[in-house]
Amino acid sequence: MAPLPWRRFQHEVVPSTNDLAFAAHEAGEARHGDTFVAAAQSAGRGTRGRTWESGVGGLYLSVVLRSDAMPPPGAWTCAGALAVHDVVTSAGAEAVIKWPNDVITLEGAKIAGVLAESRGLRADGPATFVLGIGLNVTGAGPSRTLRAERAVASLGDLAPDLDLASIEARLIAALQQRSQEIEEDAGGLYSDFFDRCALAGARVEVDGAEQQVVGTWTGLDPFLGLRVEDSGRARHLPVAHVRGVRPAP
Numbered sequence: 001m002a003p004l005p006w007r008r009f010q011h012e013v014v015p016s017t018n019d020l021a022f023a024a025h026e027a028g029e030a031r032h033g034d035t036f037v038a039a040a041q042s043a044g045r046g047t048r049g050r051t052w053e054s055g056v057g058g059l060y061l062s063v064v065l066r067s068d069a070m071p072p073p074g075a076w077t078c079a080g081a082l083a084v085h086d087v088v089t090s091a092g093a094e095a096v097i098k099w100p101n102d103v104i105t106l107e108g109a110k111i112a113g114v115l116a117e118s119r120g121l122r123a124d125g126p127a128t129f130v131l132g133i134g135l136n137v138t139g140a141g142p143s144r145t146l147r148a149e150r151a152v153a154s155l156g157d158l159a160p161d162l163d164l165a166s167i168e169a170r171l172i173a174a175l176q177q178r179s180q181e182i183e184e185d186a187g188g189l190y191s192d193f194f195d196r197c198a199l200a201g202a203r204v205e206v207d208g209a210e211q212q213v214v215g216t217w218t219g220l221d222p223f224l225g226l227r228v229e230d231s232g233r234a235r236h237l238p239v240a241h242v243r244g245v246r247p248a249p
Helices: 017-026 075-090 144-149 164-184 184-197
Strands: 008-014 035-045 051-054 058-067 095-096 102-106 109-120 127-136 203-207 214-223 227-228 233-235 245-246
Touching: 017 035, 017 058, 017 109, 017 127, 058 144, 058 164, 075 102, 075 109, 075 164, 075 184, 095 245, 109 184, 127 164, 164 184, 184 214, 203 227, 214 233
Parallel strands: 008 035
Antiparallel strands: 035 051, 035 058, 058 127, 095 102, 102 109, 109 127, 203 214, 203 245, 214 227, 227 233
8 A cells, every 4th residue: 555645734714624635536636645634623523423613622624535446345444443543552541442433431432433434436546535523622522412421631731832733643654554555464454443442352243234242352353253152162353344343241
């Protein structure tokens, strides 16, 4: 996979940085690695189509990512969440990944969210994705709507003396490294993601496309998906079919 160049587009307040990236892609103007950054978002997107405002003080960016072949299911979500986790922990904060795309404190407060989107993909490639990342750094950050839904935390509170520019540079560097792993060591990437998940090794309840599975979550494979074991029996659930993973009652 080609290295991520540093073609950076700065904006003030926008509806969504992912929308900016897709608009550039659809206009034929986007290149691999183009990064769209905003000071704030009025309609940021999350999983299942949820939207919220993201105030000044956070890092909001979207990166255009292209590869010659289709990556394994969920690869960019894994790479993005791991890159954020790399940055957060290197800053001295303790955090884990909440399946599939949040980075949270050990107490469960959300620090960052990741959203990988694609449009018009073909199984034979090439593939184009947009990876959006929202990281709470300083200031007001998440909207009251998001704060009402869940506990949130700012990286600046957990690891003081940080600034947006340095965190952004660290994040792009970490994403570059993780993107290389998609082609060079996808198994290692998914294993690393699993090891950093909050529920790795725990008894979980997994919502699949057509069924609910309960058991111990023991692994994650790029192509087989989540490995769940129960009563000596191991089952695999494809990543694309998993709607949620939560502690088993």
